[in-house]
Amino acid sequence: MPDLVHVTYAQTGQSSKTNHYGMREMQEKAYQARDAQYLLLKAPPASGKSRALMFIALDKLVNQGLQKVIVAVPERSIGGSFGTTLLSKNGFYADWKPNPLYNLCTPGMDGSKSKVEAFKKFLDNDEKILICTHATLRFACDELEEKKFNNVLLTIDEFHHVSADGDNRLGELLRLIMAKSTAHIVAMTGSYFRGDSIPVLKPEDEAKFTNVTYNYYEQLNGYTYLKSLGIGYHFYQGRYTSAILEILDTDKKTILHIPNVNSGESTKDKRQEVDTILDAIGDIISVDEETGVISVKRHSDGKILKVADLVNDNQRDRDKIQNYLRDQIKSADDMDLIIALGMAKEGFDWPYCEHALTVGYRGSLTEIIQIIGRCTRDSNNKTHAQFTNLIAQPDAKDDEVKLSVNNMLKAITASLLMEQVLAPNFKFKTKVDGGEPPKKGELHIRGFKKPSSQRVKSIVESDLNDLKATILQDPQMLKAMPGNVDAEVINKVLIPKIIEKKYPTLSEEEIEEVRQYVVLDSVIKNTLMVDVDVIKKAIQEDKAVQKATSQQTIDSELVPKIVKKVYPDLSDDEAKAFSKLMVNMPKGESKTDEAMSDKRFIRMAGQFINIDDIHIDLIDQVNPFQRAFEVLSKSVTTQVLRIIQDVIEATRITMDFEEAKILWPKIIAFKQTYNKEPNLQSSDPLERRMAECIIYLKEEKRKRANG
Structure with a gap:
């Protein structure tokens, strides 16, 4: 089966290059935030988080007045990543030299009691660095007052193991140390996503952290x-x-x-x-x-x-x-x-x-x-x-069909999230007539609300993929994926509710700003973007075009083939449609001249829309799960798709007035177009949903009439 996600990178070598201190790109980015008391470092595997911590920790010991460093890892084998490292060989001003006696992850020291005693002894002597497991940290904290962590840097590796749940001891002790000591904290993770709905930290605690995010795209694009x-x-x-x-x-x-x-x-x-x-x-x-x-x-x-x-x-x-x-x-x-x-x-x-x-x-x-x-x-x-x-x-005869459907939806959802994680980031700004043209990596969108507060800026710059993970794992969203919920309902009703739950301190205006950003980013990254300049270059380099004597042959036969070759995800009809669009550009904007103002188009609802003409209202009409529904439709048989939809029907999302308010104009339009009401037995899930909406509204009207 073809890949759901296939990403190609530029091989710039940038993420592996080092500066005068011997720091790679991510490590340098993290080091720039070394003065923060609470630092959250989110970076992918192999980006060098353990060494980034060494640079930061040594600076805190040498230049910031801290006395000790504790590194806590989830399991003993990971402790090896924090062994002696001679950073001065590559230009740094200090070396990372933990005393082997205080590496409590080595096989020689067994038993939680002896490790806890070593931990307590470390806090009372002149040693500078201790390495232990999360479990040892928890056991030790049961016997220590929080003030023992004054002037100590506490590092939690693989931070997603922490939880705001009251039963999670690691999360609880971290909150107490933050509240009752002068400790500095560096939290590191390759992913901040959790499999459950419990946040890693409470919003008020997370707000205290300075975020440093190095994304997958930066890492992989910079490989050799x-x-x-x-x-x-x-x-x-x-x-x-x-x-x-x-x-x-x-x-x-x-x-x-x-x-x-x-x-x-x-x-x-x-x-x-x-x-x-x-x-x-x-x-x-x-x-x-x-x-x-x-x-x-x-x-x-x-x-x-x-x-x-x-x-x-x-x-x-x-x-x-x-x-x-x-x-x-x-x-x-x-x-x-x-x-x-x-x-x-x-x-x-x-x-x-x-x-x-x-x-x-x-x-x-x-x-x-x-x-x-x-x-x-x-x-x-x-x-x-x-x-x-x-x-x-899924198999209708299988007793575990519901579990199978759920797993399938989650697997596809995870792949969609990874597509978002692996793609380059855009910066969105409000488009204003006569304003400055967008810079590289920017998109200007009409009607887009720019972040009005530092909290919103922090969410869209550092937490966007984490927020998407929360949205994609939401049970109602999983039910929405097979295409049975209107796009506008998803974007304007379901997503804002999830944002409000995840960030309860945001105002209505801030929720709308975050909502627009997450929907816009999701739709843009899940929508094929076609660049006129890329196609023009391919046309200019094509040997068949160079030999062709007829412009009509080039426009009608060769250009569609080139478009399809450059963008293989396009169907043959879409490739022909885009070729026609290029050929019919206004006079003076042929395939070899300057094209439209942004020269990029996105495919939406079977049409190609110039990025320069996108309005936020148009984005709200697009289902961010459309790609998932297409994948399901193409990848499974009609029978299996029916099984999936039947399982979803059994756990139908409850109708509410917010959804009905959005669907009612669409029901009127449906009646005008087809001269009939939506049918509850229709094979189209959206038509069935509109029929359910009519039943819901009639029932609400009856309830109100009866007082």
Whole structure:
């Protein structure tokens, strides 16, 4: 199945270049905010967050008067990222040298009690740096007063593990330390998304943090080797182990995550699943006693593949293979396939990985981003990275059809979010007649409300993808995805309610400003943008055009082919329509002259609209989930789509007056156009919704008449 998301990058090398201090682009950006007492660093895997922390922490120790640094990581293996690093070799003025005695993530120190004692001892001596797990931090704080963290920098790595939920001890202790001590805090995460609806921090606490955001696009566009990233999914029926070889290409360096034993996709026997996968690939010829590496002779050609099994419950065996993966892989030839369940996600570094293959929808967008991050390291053995989600196709006979539909919708939603995350950011401004033309990366939109407060600016500049994740994970939004809710209702009713819930301190005016920005950004990024200049360049370089003697032949035959070649997502009819649009530009604006004022068009509702003519009211008529509905319609059979819609019908969004108010003019227009009322049995979900609206309004009228 073709990728839902396929993004190509410029390979500028910028994100890997270093400044006079030895800082990469993201690290320099983070270092510029080093004076903040509370700093939230959001950056993708492999961007160098651990080293960014070292630069910031050393500055706080040397120049800002802090006495100690505590680094807390979610699991011991990630502690290795914060080992001794000689930063002065590359121009920095200090080195990161933690005392091994106070690296509480090393295997030599076992037992929570001894670690807590070491933690307490650290706070009372002259040592400067301590590294521990989140669990050790929690246990230690149970025995300490918050004032012990005065003049201490507390760093929480993988910050999405924190929650504002009162039952989340890490979130609670962080709030107490902020309230009752002078501690500085650096929170770091590759993704701020959560799988549930509980925020990471309460709004009033989050507002205290200075945000530094380095996005996926900046990171991947600045790579040297990796040029493209694909995100797709593959449906299967029956057991996934029988479908796995359809997409598991053992010539690609792959991390395969099998499903959790509690999920619908699991056979409930994880060991048998691993054995079945290995048997499908080839014959096991040996297991290395020292490293745990499994050698498999491939059925197809006899090639020997090196496989790591991280599903194995035997701690000794798992430690051996983990040590091999961490310390002994020096080239692409040292490993071919890693099979994992809950491991090899956060903080796991295998730069040679080309394909992350995941069975079953994962519980959160955070987890998906972490898994995708395993294959997006820059490495000279690959120019393309791929994430594939293998998910069960809904079957009406299946008792778990509702779960299957939910997982399918979530998987597609996650892919749409990743498309937003991976694309370049635009800056939106209000278009004014006679105003300055847009700069590179800007779009000027008529009727657009610019942010009126610093809080709104912060949300649209640093939190936009996090807000979209919240919107896309909302249960009502998942129900809206199959195209059964009017676009205007989604944009003007559902989305504002989610924004208000996520940011309860915003005024109505601020909610509308955020709403416009998130809808505009979503629609623009999910809509194909066609650039006249790009097509003109392709026309000028085309050899057939250069040889052609007839302008009519060029305009009617060659240009449509070139448009289709440059923008393969366009249908043949759309390519012809756009070619005609170019040919019929006003006099003096032919394909070789200056075109229209912005020279870019977006495809909306089957039309090409000049970006210069876009009004916010037009954007509100576009369903930001339209891409998801198109994907569903194209990717599954009519029968499966019917199953999906039936499941959605069973959990219908309740009608309210706000939705009815938007639908009523559309009902009138429907009657005028078709000379009939909308039909409750129509195959069109929007027509059915309008019919339901009539029933709702009649019932409301009856209630009011009866007092």
